[in-house]
Amino acid sequence: MQYKATSPEDYISQLPEERKAPITKLDQLIKKHMPKGLEAGLGYGMLAYYVPKSIYPPGYHCKPFPPLPFINLASQKNFIALYHSGLYAKKELYDWFVAEYPKHSKYKLDMGKSCIRFKKIDDIPYDLIVELLGKMSVDEWIDIYETAIHKK
Numbered sequence: 001m002q003y004k005a006t007s008p009e010d011y012i013s014q015l016p017e018e019r020k021a022p023i024t025k026l027d028q029l030i031k032k033h034m035p036k037g038l039e040a041g042l043g044y045g046m047l048a049y050y051v052p053k054s055i056y057p058p059g060y061h062c063k064p065f066p067p068l069p070f071i072n073l074a075s076q077k078n079f080i081a082l083y084h085s086g087l088y089a090k091k092e093l094y095d096w097f098v099a100e101y102p103k104h105s106k107y108k109l110d111m112g113k114s115c116i117r118f119k120k121i122d123d124i125p126y127d128l129i130v131e132l133l134g135k136m137s138v139d140e141w142i143d144i145y146e147t148a149i150h151k152k
Contacts (some may be wrong), residue, residue, distance in 0.1 A: 046074035088114035
């Protein structure tokens with residue numbers, strides 16, 4: 001779902017009531033535990049946690065104007081989505097997450113390449129998300145991103 005938000009607070013205020021508490025909790029956890037150097041704001045119509053241009057001036061290769069994305073959080077039509085670019089970019093991290101998820105949730109993992117879909121909003125594995133946030137530094141993300149960009 002697209003929200004016409006001008007700030008993270010505005011984004012959250014537009015959510016359906018049942019989504020406000022879990023999105024707010026995830027947002028607070030991400031801000032508290034995200035890798036040092038990331039900034040929070042809006043990006044691509046959702047909550048965004050990105051590498052600022054002060055740390056990585058080239059920005060995102062597809063559109064150099066915005067900063068380099070790393071984590072996004074969105075309320076979609078049928079689920080809450082957490083996008084973590086490291087899961088897509090580093091197989092070991094992806095494999096770790098897939099193996100750990102069943103230990104934290106009684107529901108089957110619903111995941112794309114970097115998108116974790118939470119359809120049961122009362123069963124979001126917050127502790128696992130906190131652990132995931134500590135698995136990759138900003139420098140490691142930039143190195144992985146740079147390596148991938150220069151392969152093309």
